[in-house]
Amino acid sequence: MSSRRSFLKLSASVAAGGLTAMPAFAACNDTTSWDEEVDVIVIGSGFAGLSAAYNAHKNGLGKVLVLEKMQVIGGNSAINGGWFAVPKNPIQLAQGIHDDSPAELVKDQIISGRGMANVEALTQIAEHALDAYHQCIDTGVEFREGFNIQVGGHNKARAIRTKHGVGGDITTKLYEAGVKMGIEYRLQNYVEQFVMDGQEIQGLVVRHGYRFPDQKTGSLRRIKARKGVVLASGGFTRNMELRAAVDPSLDPTLDGTNHKGATGEVMLEAMAHGALPVHLNMIQTGHWGSPDEGGFGWSNALLSIGWHQGISVSVLSGKRYMDERADRLTCSTAIMKNRYQDGSPAYPIVFFNHAPYAKDERVTRALRDKMAWKVDSLEGIAKQFNLPLAELKNTVARYNKHVEARQDPDFGRKMDTAEVLTGPFVVSRIWPKVHYCMGGLKTDLDGRVVDGRTMKPIRKMYAAGEVTGGVHGHARLSSTSCLECLVNGIIVGKTLVADA
Structure with missing residues (x-):
């Protein structure tokens, strides 16, 4: 397992920074010695990670720690276009559009998915759209007044947009709300390894003070997560080696919309411990x-x-x-x-x-x-x-x-x-530019990561957002990424409470 994990991490690292070697480290299965302990660790600070952390703390799960490997909060979410599909949103209703529903959105997504979409997951997400919208409003997000339009592949005008036309309008407010609640956010913390006890994740080995993409920077810390680890680390479109391996047909000359750190090593680490990958070859371009x-x-x-x-x-x-x-x-x-x-x-x-x-x-x-x-x-x-x-x-x-x-x-x-x-x-x-990974880790409807060897959840391991796969099928519709990530953060927050 250790050699397999090291190989996968090497692949991601080489693609991320052109490195020729990885620092040596031993397999970390010691579950008795920790540098610190928290209740919940969230890996990633985009829509999904910020929403999961917000809801975990809001639901009384104790000390919540968010780890971000880059130097800024927000990931790809902060630089996206700020589009948000919400059936029956207030602006839509004010426009006189009363015939929309979560089911109508799912119908459009099924067509776009070309037979490969997860209807149950899409239905659950669509039915929580207004919850995600109100979470944004409650944390101070502003949307453009009177702006609600029909975007590509949708049969109704249901896409609202943030005030400044960027996802940073949402990530900033969720982060600020989290800080006020007492959530701790740490930048430049790279996840080296998962610490496992059989089919249960115990915590992480983290490179604290990491400077992307230099794997030799920072120092290692072992952090225990008493109640769970949420993987919200995003996609892998900037991992050129992995991208070419899973979809050789994708034009390698295409530019991408993602930040340079979207390299997928957390997903690969989960796979090394049995997490089931699905639809990795379904990589979407933005037209x-x-x-x-x-x-x-x-x-x-x-x-x-x-x-x-x-x-x-x-x-x-x-x-x-x-x-x-x-x-x-x-x-x-x-x-x-x-x-x-x-x-x-x-x-x-x-x-x-x-x-x-x-x-x-x-x-x-x-x-x-x-x-x-x-x-x-x-x-x-x-x-x-x-x-x-x-x-x-x-x-x-x-x-x-x-x-x-x-x-x-x-x-x-x-x-x-x-x-x-x-x-x-x-x-x-x-x-077109390479934009979004429809593939990633398989989860159940409650956000638990599924072990491909047993088809049962890996205990205390959860995932939300682009790091997950098998939801949209062949194509994700515009304005549904923000929706999915925010909603899955809400769902994982509830699941953590149930499992704890």
Whole structure:
């Protein structure tokens, strides 16, 4: 077991920082000697970890310790777009939308999952959506007034958004609430090993004072968790070696939206102790990525206009090539078919009318950072992006007729928000980015990690968020990550109480 664990940790470490060696350490199964003891340890400080810690403390579980290996709180959650799917949210109801429900959301997710979604898990998450929303409100999170829209793959407008359009609006408030409650948060604490007693986790060996990605930094501490350890460490999209191993078909040149520390070593350590991995090859790309900015960027926000009020056109043909409002997997697949003869990307463009959004921060920010451009005419678009002008004009003329008819016979797009394109335009280029791992550790509905050797829970080991797998199937819908992570934190908080 020790050699297997060391190999897995080496794989993650090499991918994370280009290291050539790992510091030697012995297998840690000594459950009698500890440097300190707490009641609950939460690994990771994103939506799931912060929610789990908040609920564990709120439910009276004693001393709660959150460990974060990076130098800041929040993980990927802090840099995401702040979208949050909530059926029957107050803004939705104020808009007069009364026919939505948790079941309607699950129906959309089942379609997106393409036969691989966990319906029971999705149902439980959807039914707790309002609980997660009110948890945000109770901790001081602000959402955009009157903002609730229909995003890709959803059949209803149910996506609200944080005030500043970033997940940090939520992670900051959950962290501040936790500090007031007495939860302890420690940055730069890397989990070296789990300390196990058979099928029960006892605690952790932690590298305190770790400086990513140097495995030689910091000092080792043994921390006992009397009531449980919650794995909320996120996905592994930045572990390039592991990513290539589980999905060789994924274009290795694709940029990613995740922070550099999303390398999955906590998941691998759990697997070394028997935790069952599921759907690891289902790695999602975000179809709203821009080749003109690094990381998550602003393109996601800009295209919340582009997908709804504009169109996407191939630079090769000057034609539309997809339903711009389809789910992520459908759109990403269609986008990445746009390639030159040598296989290099032929970045498609998305454009919409500038005038109605001239003062919108999504537009002003994108133009400022030069990941989008204001172009006066179709002739200007054709010249700047090397498109066939005649075909582009035909495409826009045809599209405008579809807008007026409120029907899209070409791709079946829902046209309720589409606008007749007249110019001047806001134009941006798109190319998918690796975004989210649908695969991870198998848990039961209460968040207990399942041992693949016995198909029973590993005692006192729980997981929430992107480190888990088998929930969404082949594709996760936009705005459901925040929902899942926050809800699973609530669920794990209840499970810890029940098990304790």
